[in-house]
Amino acid sequence: MARVKKCDRCGVIYQNNQVTKNCEVLGGINLCNRHDESLEETHKDLCDDCLRSLDKWLQEGSKVHHASEKV
Numbered sequence: 001m002a003r004v005k006k007c008d009r010c011g012v013i014y015q016n017n018q019v020t021k022n023c024e025v026l027g028g029i030n031l032c033n034r035h036d037e038s039l040e041e042t043h044k045d046l047c048d049d050c051l052r053s054l055d056k057w058l059q060e061g062s063k064v065h066h067a068s069e070k071v
């Protein structure tokens with residue numbers, strides 16, 4: 001029986017991820033502490049749409065200028 005997953009961001013039900021990064025199929029995110037150690041309880045399963053959205057968010061960061069940041 002196929003394992004069914006639920007996206008922790010948008011709630012959609014899905015079976016498999018297909019989005020890849022460096023030849024690995026992605027499945028979600030983990031937050032890290034300042035020592036680059038993954039925090040297990042922060043793991044989030046993400047559907048492909050949310051993984052693409054996350055990737056877009058990361059890419060767009062270089063263009064973002066936070067209005068609250070004053071020099």
Ligand SMILES: [Zn+2]
Nearest residue numbers: 007010047050
């Ligand atoms: Zn999602």
